[in-house]
Amino acid sequence: MAAVRPPHHDAAQGGARLLVNARFRDPLAPATSRGADLPDAMAVEGGRIVAVGRAAELAPFADRGFVRTDMGGATVLPGFIDCHSHLLLTGIMDLGMDLSVAETLGDVLDMVADAVRNAPFGAMVYGFRLEELDLAERRMPTKAELDSVAPGRAVLLMHATCHRCIMNTPALRQLAVPRGLPGADTEGGRGTAPFTGVVRDPGILTWVFPAILRSMDRPHLDAAALVAARSALRVGITTVHSMEGGELTPGGSPVLLDNATRLPLRVVCWNQSMDLAEVEQLALPRVGGCICADGELDARTAALFEPYSDDPGNDGTLLYSQQEMDDFVLSAHARGLQVAVHCESERAIDQVLRAMERAQRLEPRSDSRHRIEHFELPTWDQIDRMARAGVVASMQPAFVESYFGDDRMAHLASLFGPHRMRRLHPYRAILDAGVRVCGGSDSPVTNYTPLRGMAAAVNHPFAEQSVTMAEALRMFTTEAAFSAFEEADKGRLLPGMLADLVALGRDPLDERGGPTGVASVADIPVLGAWVDGQPVTPEQ
Numbered sequence: 001m002a003a004v005r006p007p008h009h010d011a012a013q014g015g016a017r018l019l020v021n022a023r024f025r026d027p028l029a030p031a032t033s034r035g036a037d038l039p040d041a042m043a044v045e046g047g048r049i050v051a052v053g054r055a056a057e058l059a060p061f062a063d064r065g066f067v068r069t070d071m072g073g074a075t076v077l078p079g080f081i082d083c084h085s086h087l088l089l090t091g092i093m094d095l096g097m098d099l100s101v102a103e104t105l106g107d108v109l110d111m112v113a114d115a116v117r118n119a120p121f122g123a124m125v126y127g128f129r130l131e132e133l134d135l136a137e138r139r140m141p142t143k144a145e146l147d148s149v150a151p152g153r154a155v156l157l158m159h160a161t162c163h164r165c166i167m168n169t170p171a172l173r174q175l176a177v178p179r180g181l182p183g184a185d186t187e188g189g190r191g192t193a194p195f196t197g198v199v200r201d202p203g204i205l206t207w208v209f210p211a212i213l214r215s216m217d218r219p220h221l222d223a224a225a226l227v228a229a230r231s232a233l234r235v236g237i238t239t240v241h242s243m244e245g246g247e248l249t250p251g252g253s254p255v256l257l258d259n260a261t262r263l264p265l266r267v268v269c270w271n272q273s274m275d276l277a278e279v280e281q282l283a284l285p286r287v288g289g290c291i292c293a294d295g296e297l298d299a300r301t302a303a304l305f306e307p308y309s310d311d312p313g314n315d316g317t318l319l320y321s322q323q324e325m326d327d328f329v330l331s332a333h334a335r336g337l338q339v340a341v342h343c344e345s346e347r348a349i350d351q352v353l354r355a356m357e358r359a360q361r362l363e364p365r366s367d368s369r370h371r372i373e374h375f376e377l378p379t380w381d382q383i384d385r386m387a388r389a390g391v392v393a394s395m396q397p398a399f400v401e402s403y404f405g406d407d408r409m410a411h412l413a414s415l416f417g418p419h420r421m422r423r424l425h426p427y428r429a430i431l432d433a434g435v436r437v438c439g440g441s442d443s444p445v446t447n448y449t450p451l452r453g454m455a456a457a458v459n460h461p462f463a464e465q466s467v468t469m470a471e472a473l474r475m476f477t478t479e480a481a482f483s484a485f486e487e488a489d490k491g492r493l494l495p496g497m498l499a500d501l502v503a504l505g506r507d508p509l510d511e512r513g514g515p516t517g518v519a520s521v522a523d524i525p526v527l528g529a530w531v532d533g534q535p536v537t538p539e540q
Contacts, residue, residue, distance in 0.1 A: 015044075015045070015046070016044065016045040016050075016061075016064075016065065016533075017066055017068075018041065018042075018043050018058060018061045018067065018068045019043075019069050019076070020040065020055050020068060020071065021055075021071050021072060021073055022041075022042070022071035022072075022073065022074050022075070022076045023040065023073075023075045023507055024040065024042055025038060025507060026493040027473050027474050027492060028478060039493075040054060041053060041054060041057070041058040042076070042493070042499075046533070047532035047534075048497065049496065049533075052493055052495065071503060072527075074503040074505065074527050074528075075503070075507040075510075076504075077473070077493075077502050078477045079236065079490075080235070080238065080450040080477065081238070081239040081241070081438075082237050082476070083394050083480045083483055083484075084241060084243065084289070084373055084440030084442050085232075085241065085243070085442060086162075086243050086244070086248065086249065087240060087242035087244070087256060088252045089162070090228040090231065090444040090448075091221075091223065091226070092224045093128035093129060094224070094227045095220070095223065095227060096126045097115050097126060097128065098128060099130040100129040100131065102130070102134075103134070103136060104135055105135055105136070105137045105139070105145075108127075108130065108157070112127060112141075112155055113149040113150065115127070116155070119153070124154045124155075124156060124171065125156070126158070126212070127158065128157075128158045129158070129444065130160060132159075140157070140164075141166060142196075143167065143168050143172075143197030146166065146168035147168045147170075153170060154170040154173075154174040155167065156212075161298060161299065162204075162445060163200060163201050163296035163301065164204065164296075165198070165204055166197050166198055168197060171197075172197065175207070175208065177195060177203075178207075181199070181207055182202050182203050182206075183199055183301075184198075185197075185199070200295065201299065201317060202292070202317070205247040205248060206247055209250075210247060213249055213251065213252070218255070221255050225256060225259040226262070226263065229263040229264055229265055229267075230264065230539070231443075231447070231448050231538075233265050233536060233537075233538050234448075234526070234538045236450065236451075236502035236526045237265065237529075238501070238531050239265060239266040239268060239480075239500065240268070240448075241268040242268070242269055243270045243288075243289025243290050244256045244270070244289075245273050246272035253278075254282070257282065265531060265536070268286075268484050268486075269282070270284075270286055270287070270288055270340060271284055271287055274291060276337070279337065280335075284337075286337055286338040287332050287338070287339055288373075289342070289373065290342045290373065291328075292319050292342045293319060293320060293325065293342060293348035294317060294345060294347065295317050300314055300415070301316055302344040302376075303317060303347035303348040303351075304345055304346060304347055304377075305350075309414060309417040309420075310415060315347070316345065316348075318351060320351070322351055328355070329341075329352070329355035330362060333368060338371070338484075339356070339370045340370065340371035340372070340394065341372060341373065342373045342374060344376045345376060346378060346382065349378050349379075353382060353391065356389055360389065368390070369482070371391065371392045372386070372391055372392075372393060374394070374396065374442075375393040377420070377423055377424055378426070379423070380423070380429065383429055383435060386435045387434040392435070392437070392438060393430055393435050393437045393438075394437075394438050395437055396440050396441055397427070397453040397456045397457035397472065398441055398447075398452055400424075400456040400457065400461070401452065401455075402446060422462060426462075428464060428467060431467060431471060438482070438483035439453055439457075449522070451521055454472035454508065455521035458472050458521070469508055470509055473509065477490075477492070478491040478492060498532070499533035500531050500532070502526060502528075503527040503529070504527060505526075505527055506524045506525070508521050
């Protein structure tokens with residue numbers, strides 16, 4: 001979107017408003033600013049901010065016909081930006097069976113049995129957001145257990161990370177899972193043995209997700225886009241970066257772009273495919289998202305330099321060769337595209353960072369802003385290389401709460417050992433090195449909850465990696481806008497910027513007494529969101 005102001009028109013017809021009785025908090029204003037120091041009025045017109053200041057200074061706008069709107073003492077910030085999510089997949093899961101509420105394996109099986117009774121005969125039954133570490137038994141159901149509660153009916157349960165699933169026998173047949181599919185587990189690991197029903201990377205990307213999307217008609221996908229957008233708007237997100245297309249949601253990018261003008265918020269579409277001709281056909285200036293260089297940490301498919309501590313023969317999986325990644329990144333870079341690639345861990349980060357460094361050497365560009373998505377377990381040297389290369393780290397702070405919360409520390413130590421786990425989500429080291437960090441949720445992996453993500457970054461369980469609340473806020477505002485070349489339009493409360501706003505019941509930067517507790521920031525009420533200078537509700 002261009003950064004120019006729309007032409008002046010009659011205030012009453014242009015949605016012109018004078019917002020008063022609020023604390024307008026710009027993310028780059030001094031964090032020490034308190035209530036009396038903050039502007040308490042804002043004029044908006046034609047979808048953009050016209051002026052920010054004290055109410056007495058902006059009073060003349062009311063004489064010009066600007067409609068006076070009392071904000072009730074709310075703290076107003078730029079609308080939050082979620083830099084990594086999967087909007088269609090989030091909506092699909094929101095419309096499906098939510099297994100995150102299950103506390104035991106029995107709960108899961110009861111929910112499956114109920115869903116089977118209510119589903120049309122022959123229809124696949126899907127369950128989503130299953131996390132075995134939240135169950136009392138701390139394991140996934142087996143194929144045999146699903147067969148027993150759903151005799152003759154196809155059932156597929158998706159793990160919360162979307163990098164693993166469990167299917168029963170009819171589902172394996174209905175999806176025609178081929179013998180030898182990489183990532184499809186067999187009993188005892190023998191190639192000729194029956195499938196266990198578990199499919200992980202890369203088979204879940206190349207086979208399972210395409211099959212799921214093919215089973216859904218267009219009206220269902222349109223409904224999914226709307227329900228997910230409403231969920232994001234409800235928590236103050238006014239722009240969502242959505243990773244669509246590719247193997248994860250084939251054909252998703254055109255669906256998202258078709259829906260974009262009907263959604264109550266703004267979308268930035270990333271086409272997560274290496275097909276550059278497709279990207280050009282979609283007229284997008286960027287390519288990538290979950291183009292997965294590796295898998296996922298908890299599934300033990302993220303690519304490490306040394307094996308997982310509890311699995312000495314497994315160091316994860318690189319899904320592309322160095323040559324394939326070099327060729328893709330260079331070709332996209334040479335066309336002037338911004339590139340983003342999924343890299344959870346060190347060996348994948350190294351592969352993609354090498355490709356980006358090489359592309360910049362061969363085809364120098366002054367400001368490419370390529371991104372590495374997730375960047376969860378980097379080496380200290382890779383952080384420095386990211387800074388030198390100007391590569392943005394697109395990260396999901398809410399993962400910290402998921403990974404480290406409750407009794408997960410012992411689990412992490414079993415995966416990585418006590419030394420490697422200290423490098424998980426090292427926000428302080430990344431920021432101190434000069435790397436730009438933008439924030440996201442990876443919804444549906446974690447919910448759209450930017451305030452919870454900010455609180456998690458502030459309250460990192462390794463205190464040396466904690467950030468300030470001001471830094472956490474910028475991840476979802478100014479840095480998020482920068483990550484998509486939108487800093488002239490979004491992320492700040494300045495004249496000329498888009499009037500995309502979020503109103504909060506309390507100022508997250510006005511917390512005293514040391515590090516802010518998760519409950520304190522994460523539970524700040526979101527009173528409403530504004531897009532183009534107009535209040536919007538999730539029902540719109």
